[in-house]
Amino acid sequence: MHHPDPSTLLREKSLRVTRPRIAVLNALADHPHADVDSVARAARLELGSVSTQAVYDVLRALAEAGLVRRIEPAGSPARFEVRVGDNHHHIVCRTCGDIADVACAVGEAPCLDASENHGFVIDEAEVTYWGTCPECATT
Amino acid sequence: MHHPDPSTLLREKSLRVTRPRIAVLNALADHPHADVDSVARAARLELGSVSTQAVYDVLRALAEAGLVRRIEPAGSPARFEVRVGDNHHHIVCRTCGDIADVACAVGEAPCLDASENHGFVIDEAEVTYWGTCPECATT
DNA sequence: ACACTCTCTTGAATCATTCCAGAAAAGGTG
DNA sequence: CACCTTTTCTGGAATGATTCAAGAGAGTGT
Missing domain, CATH: 3.30.1490 (Dna Ligase; domain 1)
Known part of the structure; x- marks a missing residue:
């Protein structure tokens, strides 16, 4: 289910390839519109453990690079998705x-x-x- | 400044007419898209003092009654505006x-x-x- | 392998908002 | 007008999401 290889995506944006970043990208590929907590849980399944702050940092870095999109519906914590570039x-x-x-x-x-x-x-x-x-x- | 009389608006919605509610409605009439803090400051100018919680309560009550609209742009605290009912x-x-x-x-x-x-x-x-x-x- | 830089960890702080219990005030009634 | 019920306001504390900070640790180019 992870078609575009996370490592390749990261290298294309000149971002360092780290295990937390790959885990977060995989988590988002499997769970679209997940909030930080869900992403952290999914990443922990893959890695064993990751700090919540690392997940926040990774999500911010990926969002700044344009690899993920942050959406913030009123009344809900921030959610993220990997589907970018199509302005849906x-x-x-x-x-x-x-x-x-x-x-x-x-x-x-x-x-x-x-x-x-x-x-x-x-x-x-x-x-x-x-x-x-x-x-x-x-x- | 305050075109439709706040007391009348409140009575039309069968809400009790209180000084904090009137002050909040006036504040929003003068400062469209104000956040809770700005509303509280403006209301305090009119009343002398109001608790922050009263402002939150009032804004929630007014929003539920449809007298004000709550907007929450991503990355910003909630803001309020006197509702015109025109879906702008x-x-x-x-x-x-x-x-x-x-x-x-x-x-x-x-x-x-x-x-x-x-x-x-x-x-x-x-x-x-x-x-x-x-x-x-x-x- | 080396050095440089960026990223992750731990722990605490901040901001907006909500919860709680009691005191005060609004509106209807006799 | 005084009374009573219900709702609202006050003050203080708690919660949840997110951010800040300092140092240990890991990725990348040479």
Whole structure:
């Protein structure tokens, strides 16, 4: 399930290849939209042990390099995903916080134009759909 | 400054009319997109003193009643605005965190349709434009 | 293998927000 | 207007997510 080799990805961005970084990339490949805690748990399964701070550091480094994307839906701790570069959007369940991907029709950022920009230079339009997921809808 | 009378707004929602609530509504009318701390400071100018917890409680009560809207841009503490009910969107400066309103072309939520909904029932599409504000662009 | 630099570990601090129990105040009623 | 019920406000403490700091440890190019 880890198609693009984590080590290769890291080298392409001139980042050092370390076991925690590989474990975090693998964790995110298996668990899209995972929060820091879930990533840390998954990484620990692979490594035995990693400090929580290392996971935070790794995630920040990967996000800065553009290898992962940090998403922060209102009311939820930060979540991360490896799917980058396609400017897709998210749909969040108001009840359980579950997140699903929604492809962007345009594909490139910014995919929407603002009617008034107030002099701002806009580089991205982030869309978050809010609703109820199938499971929470039935209960 | 405070166009619709705060007391009237509160009564319309069957909320008790208290001095902290009026002060918070006035503060938000004067400072759109203010965070809790700014609201508390503004409210203290009007009242002399209010506990921070009262401000949190008031903001939650007002948000639940639909009198104010809570917005939470990634990386920023929660901010509040007197709700207009027009489903407008926001443009956030990546550098200074400043927020401006952007009218929604459609007006009613959800103003966008998701291409795939994964079985979710969508009730709102929240759009956040990211960019650089005029001041930060020049510096 | 060596040296240089970046990354990881441990431990503590910070910020925003929430929880709790009791005191005070708002609104309806007689 | 005084009373009573319910809701709200106060003060203090707790929680959760995230960040800071200093030193030990590991990756990379020569």
